[in-house]
Amino acid sequence: MWTLGYDDNGGEFCFSEAAFFHAARKLRPLLPRPLLSLRANGPPNFSSQYHHIGNVLDEERKREYLLNNEKSSSSSSTSSTTPTIPIVVSSSRWNPTVEQLRILEELYRRGTRTPSADQIQHITAQLRRFGKIEGKNVFYWFQNHKARERQKRRRQTAADQTKYSEREKEEYEIEETKTKCRWPGTPTPPSTATLLSKVSLSLSLSLSLLN
Amino acid sequence: MWTLGYDDNGGEFCFSEAAFFHAARKLRPLLPRPLLSLRANGPPNFSSQYHHIGNVLDEERKREYLLNNEKSSSSSSTSSTTPTIPIVVSSSRWNPTVEQLRILEELYRRGTRTPSADQIQHITAQLRRFGKIEGKNVFYWFQNHKARERQKRRRQTAADQTKYSEREKEEYEIEETKTKCRWPGTPTPPSTATLLSKVSLSLSLSLSLLN
DNA sequence: GCAAATTAATGATTTATTCAAG
DNA sequence: CTTGAATAAATCATTAATTTGC
Numbered sequence: 001m002w003t004l005g006y007d008d009n010g011g012e013f014c015f016s017e018a019a020f021f022h023a024a025r026k027l028r029p030l031l032p033r034p035l036l037s038l039r040a041n042g043p044p045n046f047s048s049q050y051h052h053i054g055n056v057l058d059e060e061r062k063r064e065y066l067l068n069n070e071k072s073s074s075s076s077s078t079s080s081t082t083p084t085i086p087i088v089v090s091s092s093r094w095n096p097t098v099e100q101l102r103i104l105e106e107l108y109r110r111g112t113r114t115p116s117a118d119q120i121q122h123i124t125a126q127l128r129r130f131g132k133i134e135g136k137n138v139f140y141w142f143q144n145h146k147a148r149e150r151q152k153r154r155r156q157t158a159a160d161q162t163k164y165s166e167r168e169k170e171e172y173e174i175e176e177t178k179t180k181c182r183w184p185g186t187p188t189p190p191s192t193a194t195l196l197s198k199v200s201l202s203l204s205l206s207l208s209l210l211n
Numbered sequence: 212m213w214t215l216g217y218d219d220n221g222g223e224f225c226f227s228e229a230a231f232f233h234a235a236r237k238l239r240p241l242l243p244r245p246l247l248s249l250r251a252n253g254p255p256n257f258s259s260q261y262h263h264i265g266n267v268l269d270e271e272r273k274r275e276y277l278l279n280n281e282k283s284s285s286s287s288s289t290s291s292t293t294p295t296i297p298i299v300v301s302s303s304r305w306n307p308t309v310e311q312l313r314i315l316e317e318l319y320r321r322g323t324r325t326p327s328a329d330q331i332q333h334i335t336a337q338l339r340r341f342g343k344i345e346g347k348n349v350f351y352w353f354q355n356h357k358a359r360e361r362q363k364r365r366r367q368t369a370a371d372q373t374k375y376s377e378r379e380k381e382e383y384e385i386e387e388t389k390t391k392c393r394w395p396g397t398p399t400p401p402s403t404a405t406l407l408s409k410v411s412l413s414l415s416l417s418l419s420l421l422n
Numbered sequence: 423g424c425a426a427a428t429t430a431a432t433g434a435t436t437t438a439t440t441c442a443a444g
Numbered sequence: 445c446t447t448g449a450a451t452a453a454a455t456c457a458t459t460a461a462t463t464t465g466c
Binding site for chain 3: 320360361363364365
């Protein structure tokens with residue numbers, strides 16, 4: 001599991017292990033950010049949103065939202081001075097532009113599946129020409145796309161196979177045994193000659209490596 | 212992804228074991244076998260024009276049919292009745308059903324890697340309820356699955372996705388990078404000390420075996 | 423036509439695995 | 445046997461598409 005911190009400028013993306021799990025969790029915005037900006041890479045139909053911002057909040061998130069509002073009370077008060085103008089909330093998640101999507105899909109089509117960090121940085125840098133984007137967006141895009149393509153394919157074959165057999169939900173029980181002997185026959189233990197040949201091979205290999 | 216049993220041409224069937232299973236190698240046919248017209252276990256892409264054939268017979272009858280025809284050298288009846296339609300050739304090799312596959316993968320997931328002969332017999336007995344199967348199929352399945360899982364991982368970690376074509380580079384101006392580190396971390400390559408320790412270990416092992 | 427309501431897609435996180443190094 | 449690295453699978457959450465009642 002990856003936790004992440006990032007900055008918008010470089011797309012640099014520092015990960016740490018589970019030790020930072022809890023702290024990093026809170027990086028996730030609990031509400032659409034109260035920033036006053038239009039979408040940098042707005043999709044064609046971005047007009048009807050800003051609806052019912054707080055509808056999906058559970059108690060936990062409501063509490064945290066209130067905590068956050070305490071800090072930014074000054075900004076909220078300034079916004080209250082212009083109540084008739086709706087606060088334009090920037091999207092909480094990346095939304096690829098058509099150009100970005102086209103390039104990403106082309107890259108995928110040509111074989112890119114899990115790009116390296118450098119590749120991600122480069123792709124991100126290129127795609128930034130077409131709109132706001134970060135490295136993690138590229139990373140996630142490939143993760144998701146790969147997974148969902150696989151999922152699609154898997155569902156297809158599963159559907160094909162279910163024609164032949166009805167699913168049986170019953171449990172199977174196969175007990176574990178401790179026997180060491182292997183299938184298919186009674187394995188004859190390796191002869192001394194075999195062992196010796198292997199040993200000498202290994203020895204010569206080691207020696208050649210040392211040279 | 213491993214494709215054991217799904218490739219009718221037999222291209223995916225290879226054994227990495229020693230001369231012990233040398234005979235099994237010959238199971239790989241150079242050409243599709245011209246015999247048998249029904250499959251015991253439905254393959255995913257079983258041609259739809261023959262669905263009616265498959266639907267008539269339940270698994271039990273199919274199995275029986277196969278057993279009866281295992282020794283026959285040529286297809287007899289169906290070819291004459293449908294001369295223009297290519298004969299549905301059953302693979303001579305095992306093709307796992309979804310249930311069999313599910314159980315095998317579950318066993319693998321739970322830690323079974325190289326089951327003992329007893330385990331194999333037990334597993335085979337359980338899986339026979341879902342279709343024709345032999346002990347060697349189980350044995351080979353685990354061998355192949357284990358090997359291909361390892362192979363898959365190695366491919367991913369070592370020589371993964373660097374398939375940018377030249378055209379692509381030019382078009383998107385995304386240059387190839389040689390770095391192997393992947394998003395988001397940078398794996399440290401094995402040090403020289405590590406390599407040397409391996410060599411000396413191998414050497415000492417060989418020497419101890421010689422005593 | 424229009425939003426509210428609903429559904430489908432998909433971006434972002436979390437969880438469960440894998441192999442293999444120590 | 446334990447653990448690190450690194451996903452891939454499963455899941456959550458938000459956005460877009462679509463439907464629906466007016």
